[in-house]
Amino acid sequence: MVGLFRLPGVHTGRGLWLLLLALPLFLQQTAAQAAEVPTVMVEQAREAKIIRQVPLSGTVTSARVSRLSSEVSGQVASLKVDFGDRVKAGDVMLVLDSEISKWEYQASQAQTEQLRAELTDAKRRYADAQRLRKQSSISENEIQLRQAEVEIKAAALKRQQAEEQRQQARFERHLVRAPFAGVISDKLTEVGEWVSPGSSVLELVALDTLYADFSVPQIFYPLIDDSSRITLSLNALPERQFEGTIDVVVPVNDRSARTFMLRVLLDSMDADMIPGMSVNGLLQVSSSQQGIVVSRDAVLRYPDGRITVWVVREADGKFQAFERSVSTGHGFDGLVEIREGLEAGDTVVVEGNEALEADQKVRIEQRQREVKGEG
Numbered sequence: 001m002v003g004l005f006r007l008p009g010v011h012t013g014r015g016l017w018l019l020l021l022a023l024p025l026f027l028q029q030t031a032a033q034a035a036e037v038p039t040v041m042v043e044q045a046r047e048a049k050i051i052r053q054v055p056l057s058g059t060v061t062s063a064r065v066s067r068l069s070s071e072v073s074g075q076v077a078s079l080k081v082d083f084g085d086r087v088k089a090g091d092v093m094l095v096l097d098s099e100i101s102k103w104e105y106q107a108s109q110a111q112t113e114q115l116r117a118e119l120t121d122a123k124r125r126y127a128d129a130q131r132l133r134k135q136s137s138i139s140e141n142e143i144q145l146r147q148a149e150v151e152i153k154a155a156a157l158k159r160q161q162a163e164e165q166r167q168q169a170r171f172e173r174h175l176v177r178a179p180f181a182g183v184i185s186d187k188l189t190e191v192g193e194w195v196s197p198g199s200s201v202l203e204l205v206a207l208d209t210l211y212a213d214f215s216v217p218q219i220f221y222p223l224i225d226d227s228s229r230i231t232l233s234l235n236a237l238p239e240r241q242f243e244g245t246i247d248v249v250v251p252v253n254d255r256s257a258r259t260f261m262l263r264v265l266l267d268s269m270d271a272d273m274i275p276g277m278s279v280n281g282l283l284q285v286s287s288s289q290q291g292i293v294v295s296r297d298a299v300l301r302y303p304d305g306r307i308t309v310w311v312v313r314e315a316d317g318k319f320q321a322f323e324r325s326v327s328t329g330h331g332f333d334g335l336v337e338i339r340e341g342l343e344a345g346d347t348v349v350v351e352g353n354e355a356l357e358a359d360q361k362v363r364i365e366q367r368q369r370e371v372k373g374e375g
Helices: 012-035 099-134 140-172 218-223
Strands: 039-044 046-062 065-069 074-079 092-096 175-177 182-187 200-205 210-217 229-234 237-254 259-266 278-295 299-301 307-315 318-325 327-332 335-340 347-351 360-366
Touching: 039 307, 046 218, 046 259, 046 327, 092 200, 099 140, 210 218, 210 278, 218 259, 218 278, 229 259, 278 347
Parallel strands: 039 360
Antiparallel strands: 039 347, 046 210, 046 278, 065 200, 074 092, 092 175, 182 200, 210 259, 229 237, 229 278, 237 259, 278 335, 299 307, 307 318, 307 347, 318 360, 327 335
């Protein structure tokens, strides 16, 4: 037997002596390891209102999209913008040939000046007549005629001023201006083309206010209320999430798809977000159903389909862990609904459960749960 403990290059008696010296230390370490009890983080299963999470797919849209047209007919003289250009409200984007309209406007201005001069002269002659009246050097009839002439000239000037304003407005309508700030999303004409009132020449899309439009299954319509929340993510930016605010629920059902439209206002404008992008949404709606919930970390899922939770029980002042099979339901806000296998108040392991063994003794620490409003 002594030969089993023979150490290379060492006398057999000396090797046995060294082994006997090390054996107590080895047995002491083994006993310490056996006595070591793992510490796990726990929390209590609780009853709560079940929140349903509905995955949605939609599109980013703009609050304002305008297909712009000219108010007068004419030939396109110049285009100040191109596809993709950004403009500010009031910027000139298109100019029609306005040479004839300009001449008409200038002629109207000249006519206005002429009538203004005639009115001034009529007023002067009327004032002279009133002075002569004091000397009885003019008839009353002549005075009335000169007064009428002033009124006629004043009316003619007023009419001509209105015509001048009309010609000015017509002249200015040869310019197509941006009604709001945005980006040119389509250019529908070119220099030299003839355009008519009502025919679209440019499409302008605002970027200051964006929405996400979703088609939602009709069964969720009665569940949407002020407490409903939605989180958005873009296919173009899958690593980022955006909080949205439900702006409009359109109470009209699409008979072909059995859906209704949900419009979500994007709380945070982002330079990488543009109209037309596809967007994914996770809608959270409250239900009247109550159920048992635990932290998602408490649930273990195995490749064979088993779903378990480790439950801790106290006996004689010591804690022992037991694995229990459960049936799960909806998941929301880091929680999982437990439909079978747990009761409210059960102590479950949420950290350190991966390495536990059946009926293992444990030490526990209570996890502080973040409390969220349930609406």
